[in-house]
Amino acid sequence: SAPASQKKKTSATVHCFPRQEIMKWNGWGYSDSKFLFNKKGQAEFTGKRYRLSGMILPSLQDWFENTFGASVKQHKSPPSLNAGALPPANLNEAFLQDLTATGIPFSHEADDRVFRAHGHCLHEIFALREGRGFQRVPDMVTWPNCHNDVVKIVELACKHNVCVIPYGGGTSVTGALECPPEEMRCIVSLDTSQMNRILWIDEKNLVARIEAGIIGQDLERLLNEGGYCTGHEPDSMEFSSLGGWVATRASGMKKNVYGNIEDLVVHIKVVTPRGVMEKSCQGPRMSTGPDVHHFILGSEGTLGVVTEVTMKIRPIPEYRKYGSVVFPNFEAGVACLREVAKQRCAPASIRLMDNEQFQFGHALKPQVSSIFTSFVEGLKKFYITKFKGFDPHQLCVATLLFEGDRERVLQHEKQVYDIAAKFGGLAAGEDNGQRGYILTFVIAYLRDLGLDYYVVAESFETSVPWDRVLDLCRNVKERIIRECKERGVQFQPLTSCRVTQTYDAGACVYFYFAFNYRGLADPVHTYEQVEHAARDEILANGGSLSHHHGVGKLRKEWMKESISDVGLGMLRSVKEYVDPDNIFGNRNLL
């Protein structure tokens, strides 16, 4: 049993040792925060953590019932964790003995193991909620406290031929954390959460040395205390870790100013079965052959554990302003974003939601407190739809976030709104913009609400050249609708997309899709078939396999087609050299 006495609490973090105390074990996010329909049938968001927390959302029920043909009367509550159903831990005694000697804490409690057996793919959450669990879960969990602990664990794992699966924030949506069912060795989940310190800050070069287990929001908060930030804000930043970002090539909402993870990283230290790999200096750019960092960026835990990272930091911007623009239709919006990218004047964040997402956003509007606000809202709606002639079933919204010094932000803002005007865009206020970004954080909670009422939902993403954005969005949505119909989904699914990042040569597109699964024998299987077809469609329309989620096990089958035989061979040969015994045996990617 777990030596409970060895468990130390770290004060700087929101995550105490057993995370399941404050986080859901079978859904997204904090246990205290969730959507529910109260006794009056009104939707509310519980807890105190978010701007939406504690609010009533009067339109959500109608939207929910009309969009999915669902009923809030048909509630389906998930069972609680059944530890008895768990496969018994397959422990390697010799390894255990050596590990105990190092003093590094570990556990093989059922709840610790289950918590780290999955990410947040629909099939994973669904399995938990149906009480079905997983075929294979980690046999034990260990919590290294620093780089040297990791070195020791990896050495022991090699010595005793134990499989190690690194675990950061657990927000994977590619099946990357799932244990391969065919793995016969003892599987150790290496939880990096205790390696969560900022080791030093170098203000002369504006970089910080950070332990890779730190969670995004903690990193930002700690840096903010000193007047800095990384500016790296993936939508999962409340729960995802620095090491995870590196391992999946993460992308942050504000990459236009700060860059994606590969642009932010200056130095990486990684523990592999071959030993530790790191560069000898922290020069800002090097011409020393192919960049070895790029073997690690996106390696998805197949080569080793990232323990420490030197990352660029920036002073906190003096001024920040949200904004939004309404376009008569999605085509006009995309054309505008393309122009903004062309002129290289994209704000820190610019996102274009399609009409479905716009309507969904409306459904999440909290109860208006005063008559006056609702009057103004009504006027705005009137102005846009009646006066400007926008069709409420066509129009779409771009949300904007500007950062910098005040004067420049205002100047920048004007430039962007001027471009938008050329494409028929109307400025629609700061509130709408801000609401769009708040949604980003709560939207993940909505899937759990859907599951409570027989609705399955998932999101996926891609990147695509500009000239194909519209065609790809249309064809993928249509494909989903068609596949659902052919597979007996009774009610037309919700399909929605947003252009969520802009680049010089293309954009990142994010899709949501959801459907009511009543009447389906195996909803997860149906759902997976549809998602598979949607990915085929993306690839056929010039989209990439993934922009930032990664490949995991979910998209492995397309890797060869995506990077060619030779490309795959290159990756394989690296894996073979670095980890010949497949100690890092999560079987992602290759």
Add this chain to the structure above:
Amino acid sequence: MASTTLYSQRDPMLKKRDDFEDILEERRNSSDLKYAVRCYAPVLYKGLTPCKANMLKSMVLQSDHLRYVINQVSQESGEAPDIIHEEASVILEEMAHRLKISTVRFFAFTLTKAFKTLFQHICVNEEGIHRLQQAIQEHPVVLLPSHRSYMDFLLMSYILYTYDLALPVIAAGMDFMGMKFIGEMLRMSGAFFIRRSFGGDKLYWAVFSEYVKTMLRNGFAPIEFFLEGTRSRTCKSLTPKIGLLNIVMEPFFKGEVFDVHLVPISISYERILEESLYARELLGVPKPKESTSGLLKARRILSENYGSIHVYFGQPVSIRSLAQDKVNRCKYNLVPRHIPRKPTKETQSFVTDTAYRIVRLQEDSMVLKPWVLMASILLQNLEGLELSLLTEQTLWLRGLAQSCGAFLDWPDHTPSAKVVSSSLALHRGLVCVSGGRVSLVLGEPQGLVTPEEALFNRAVSVLSCASYRNQILHVFIRPAILAVAIHNAASSKKDEVFNCFSFLCKMFSDEFILCPGDTVQDFEEACYLLVKSGSVQTLQQNIVVTDRGQSTLSFLNGLLESFLQGYQLFSTLVLGNLNMFSDKCPVEGTI
């Protein structure tokens, strides 16, 4: 919803086909003028970007594709891009349609008058119309009718107007442009004109393909063209041309549209207006140039009875479903989509395959009249035969044709003698009955004409009659080739018969619709049909003709005899006179 199944029906007897409605019936009982001016509000494609015909032109001229080609041509020729652009604009002007509803109404009025005189019935399968109506809303639609007569495309637009469906834009040969007034009328009823050959002309190809693709992408209107490229003079389907099919598929391959639906349409004429014209053309009398005065002269045909027309709108075929696992669309990811590229081998063979399948679907739903059966028998009895024998054999052939899946329009509840005699009456120009004996009309009595003229007249009759027989060839072609193979193979071993079959298929690949690469399937189908009709048995890898199969096989052999003779004659000629044939290619498939 489009069917994903292709030509895979194992038992052709089980083919389900829709019923027909006569659209002339209503016309005979109500005002033509009212019909022509009635409210016309067709359903449109859901993704339609509304635009006028003129806007369409500027979209084409400003497209990235055309701009790219203009620059390319300019660089190659040294001509300024402006001049090339001007050229492109002239080409487009010459090509483009100017669809006007008023012209369509004019045609609706005059055609009604003409149709009522010429034809007894114009029958349309209404279920097909409903399917088409659905398809038009969902996806860009390409209408692919069979092509036997000039009437075809007027008839198509007429029917679509009648059913309140979106009027198509039609790819027509440049020949019509020669007809001054009529050419423009056709243009205003939706025809656009393309040159017969423009092989090397990059600019022309670019304008043309961009024009078609722009209409398709915007859902401007259904696009209609003839896969066979030209009217079949023999009533036998022609080997499909794949150029235009390639163009309409490209927007799907490149992801510009979600799907494109192809609708095979079979137009069967009981009697073709151009009947004797075709026979003469085949014998080398030059085709009269299309001209307005020629058309006026042709008015005399108005005094004749041309029986009925059947138009069968087939199940829309989804290109997306067809292309699944056959075409890897990722291939189009690595070059900007506006840069023209030669289709890959994979794509090309897919397009060819699809073209053949569509032609087979057209053939499949061709309605065959009893006369077609009679003509087939008469041609194997050129010296004539007793009326009673003809009736008997026609009935026998009817059974055989039905078991092979023919779409026969044999009148119910009518004595067979009556069916035969009324067919003979309709075709009295071709066949005569005297003293209970039926024979082909062989022109003027001997003595009044020179022997050459007599021979020529005889040939006209035989060819006209053959054009009816040809209508049923698609039903029998596979069993017939098998019959010939059995007859000619060195032994009855299945392998040897197959080798012979395969040789014949190759030889006849331009003569009949035999999809390249389908030989094994064709062979199996042929075996299946002959075994089912009890004509052959397969015993331990041997194919043996049964006693009762003798007559069937001899009929099938007879069906191909004239073709085989023709090929034989021709090859003897070529081998004997190699020097006579220089670059000029001899006439294709003339029998």
